[in-house]
Amino acid sequence: MKPAGHLQIAPSLLSSDFAALGDAIARVEAGGADLIHVDVMDGHFVPNITLGPPIVKAIRKRARVPLDVHLMIESPDLFIEAFVEAGAASVTVHAEAVVHLNRTIQLIKSFGARAGVALNPATPVVALEEIAADVDYVLVMTVNPGFGGQKFIEPVVPKIRHISQMVRERGLPVEIEVDGGIDEKTAPLVVAAGARILVAGSAIFGKPDRNAAMEAIRNAVQVLNA
Numbered sequence: 039m040k041p042a043g044h045l046q047i048a049p050s051l052l053s054s055d056f057a058a059l060g061d062a063i064a065r066v067e068a069g070g071a072d073l074i075h076v077d078v079m080d081g082h083f084v085p086n087i088t089l090g091p092p093i094v095k096a097i098r099k100r101a102r103v104p105l106d107v108h109l110m111i112e113s114p115d116l117f118i119e120a121f122v123e124a125g126a127a128s129v130t131v132h133a134e135a136v137v138h139l140n141r142t143i144q145l146i147k148s149f150g151a152r153a154g155v156a157l158n159p160a161t162p163v164v165a166l167e168e169i170a171a172d173v174d175y176v177l178v179m180t181v182n183p184g185f186g187g188q189k190f191i192e193p194v195v196p197k198i199r200h201i202s203q204m205v206r207e208r209g210l211p212v213e214i215e216v217d218g219g220i221d222e223k224t225a226p227l228v229v230a231a232g233a234r235i236l237v238a239g240s241a242i243f244g245k246p247d248r249n250a251a252m253e254a255i256r257n258a259v260q261v262l263n264a
């Protein structure tokens with residue numbers, strides 16, 4: 039794991055060519071990707087369907103960096119073990135999808151993975167109050183989950199600041215990850231608010247030169263992250 043405060047870029051494979059995932063991974067790793075973000079959707083929690091543990095296992099064989107698995111699914115408890123076995127280093131569940139969040143977080147940890155909680159744009163910070171001390175990171179959604187290439191929801195930025203302040207005041211080693219509409223323009227806003235793990239899909243895979251796209255995001259936040 040990188041030291042706290044270090045900026046990490048997590049390209050989201052959702053916007054890559056699914057027929058050439060190995061190539062997509064190799065290219066972003068060559069450009070310095072810190073994590074590979076894998077979006078799992080079930081057609082119930084979000085109005086889209088993507089992939090399951092067999093594909094994560096195939097991705098794991100090609101990736102050298104850790105796999106950051108974002109579960110946008112109902113009843114994640116049923117699948118957490120399979121995703122960790124398939125190679126997930128970190129597993130994120132949505133606060134809105136889970137009834138017994140404490141149990142789910144402990145379950146992720148029991149399989150040896152890092153555990154994170156995601157909050158949709160409309161979910162308030164109070165949802166984290168009683169679980170913040172148990173999670174390794176919080177994923178703040180800056181779009182409504184389900185699709186790549188959506189517009190960044192700027193009013194979420196104060197929520198990132200609020201969470202950052204809360205974990206600092208409590209002295210918790212909780213990192214803040216952001217996901218949705220992150221590019222060289224929005225990255226400085228979320229980093230200034232306290233985010234340190236940046237997921238980006240279309241801003242990387244939508245560009246012909248992925249290295250340049252990642253570099254542009256890093257350069258945009260360089261001053262803030264110095």
Ligand code: DX5
Pocket residue numbers: 050051052053075077108181182183184185186187188217218219220237238239240241
């Ligand atoms: C959206 C996913 C994101 C998505 C982000 O529901 O969780 O990870 O790939 O895509 P961009 O960066 O294009 O908004």
Ligand code: ZN
Pocket residue numbers: 050075076077108217237
């Ligand atoms: Zn995601």
